[in-house]
Amino acid sequence: MKKLLLSSIAFVFLLTSCGSKQKGELTGVQGKKWYPEKPYGMELIPRGSFIMGKSEEDQGKLLNAPTKTVTVRSFYMDDTEITNSEYRQFVEWVKDSIVRTKLAILADELGIGPEEGGIGDYAFKDADTTRASVYDKYMLDNYSGMGETGYEGRALSKDEDLVWNTSDYPDEYYTEIMDSIYLSEEESYNGQRTIDVKTLKYKYSWMDIEAAARASVKGNQSRKDFIRTEEVEIYPDTTVWIRDFSYSYNEPMHNDYFWHDAYSEYPVVGISWQQAKAFCNWRTKFKNDDNKSRGRQFVNQFRLPTEAEWEYAARGGIEGGTYPWGGPYVISDTGCFMANFKPQRGDYAADAALYTVEAKSYEPNDFNMYNMAGNVSEWTNSSYDPSAYDYVSTMNPNGGDQSNTRKVIRGGSWKDVAYFLQVSTRDYEYADSARSYIGFRTVQDYMGEEDSTQ
Template structure:
């Protein structure tokens, strides 16, 4: 009897301890991890204008003529713009910066601010809901506003335009010089693209009509923006990331996450482009053509197919960003139309020393550095390039302060790994 009583007391104490422990953690289900199952559909819903690229592995090579056999690299999942950044999208960035400069540096009107308590103006936030009702402010016809914005405005031909020396974007980033030095810095970049870049790139051609209309006229809204330097493209990516996280993620599954937004690394770019064409037509040195020939696939890509043959693909210059057929990931014009800036510094031997997981070669050159240190990788070929440049492995470069009429860009945002069939919990 005594033994049974002791046993009952012992069991009661154990149960009390167990109930107490479970009760403290029941809200979190601390020890009830669910079984892993593959995500239906295999991809996350992308933010507007982007597509989801799942994690994967590719063969990453150096220059095609270097004899480098390359190495296998793996990439985490990411989102990438389904199209090149358009004139309309980039104009939204320019107008946002111009509105910011107009309000803070020239108008200084309390009606455009949310906080007006600070005497020195520090810490005041712009009331963007009110600003957007009259944006872009620099195009206002109000004589009082026009007079105050004088230094912001210049003339180009017969029209008003923004002064590129005044309209600048300020942002902070981690400045990296290889493995030597890393520090957070604040940079200021002018945001206006070089509108007469067409005549500058082709000085003996009659392209003044494109100079005057390509960036500003609504008929070119959905064409890829050009005349943008690598530093300007990086500024746009920073702004777009902040805008997206502030305006689009509040009620989405991405809410609460810290996600990076940037130009694509060249490895990300290559991986995203891998499905663009039949692999048999992307071997280095193969002839790419839009003509139907025996044994050749008929391709639809905007590029120069021979000396003086710009128009055989249906356009002499750029085409709207959703022209032709998207690749296997749903991405448009990863080959041709405009070549694209990537995040990486250019080195012919980069593949030899970058990591085999999410590789990137970062080097933010100082202004006094030689141009060789300012070279950034461009990928994809363009409307003015030949067929060999369309290969997804072909690497080119331009210095970070030089714009071109044949170079544009697109953006990427980090994403998450999804459980796949390989990791799904199985019954044994």
């Protein structure tokens, strides 16, 4: 028996040795093939150093931007502000997911599956056990009922298109769910019922890596202590067009700016810092869901730029420039304004625009970034502290204090004077605030690009 056992071990060892492609060499673990690609709509900002802060006179006398030489790593950045059209894609995705989740839950409660049609066509994928994978069955058996709703982790069926035309609703259960996402008839007028935007909430989790890393030396906290869950109403606050300006007629902008196709390529506004962060999380998920379906490796996260990254990108490689185009003037040699702002002590229309302009307007800077000055101010990931430049690192600096709700905005907007368009000017707004003159753009860390020679 002992000889038989030894023979079996030797045979297994022989098979392992013969089948190895490493031939006893240290070749490293071979993971998935990495398909680096330039993110759609983004430009590569190459790593480099620059003098961050007010190298020119601090006309505002704020004393909050002393010069400091810093270095930032390479990253991709949206060449324009996020547009209404792009943000609407996020809103539509959330709306679609909420409706499908509601339909699937009701179908589960009623015990209706795909074979029965109607609302059953939208049942959870694992409801059809004949098509469910081993993994789906395992998760259903072992984790069903866990979580806040008891339905977390169950896959939605997207095989069937949603029906929005009331005359085509498949059954009364479907009608019940669709009715729940619209405003009541008492809140509707002119015979039109609209989506209750307060139902459009995006829920996601993230890990506070910085807090976890700093706490790891104590060794008395687990990973779950640093997982944060956020639930954010993601529809833009269109009332900002009214509330931001007292005694001013801006109802057309309130009524049409976000949803009408005429404004599709204009920058989205009325977005809080928290909503911008939620968008970044969704954009990462949206891309990685597609990569997963293609068997590709996940991309790293989309995020808001740090204050230093934003200023570096805005300067476009021009050392000591006052504006993204260099400066120090806001009018070109042909007599045209070079950005959308409030020139000449309040003549909003002097630059050919009263409010915002399309995101790809005016000439880009040398990094091919549009409207890094004017149009809309932009959220950054950094928290505002007047003395931040005194203590932040010289390598990839970021004043990212989670407890500080004042977040840095940069670039100035359509309603600002030229001082706020300067690449070194700092300003802030509270994270839960939304304004008619604040938008955002996203960045992604650089991890290589495709070899064009192959």
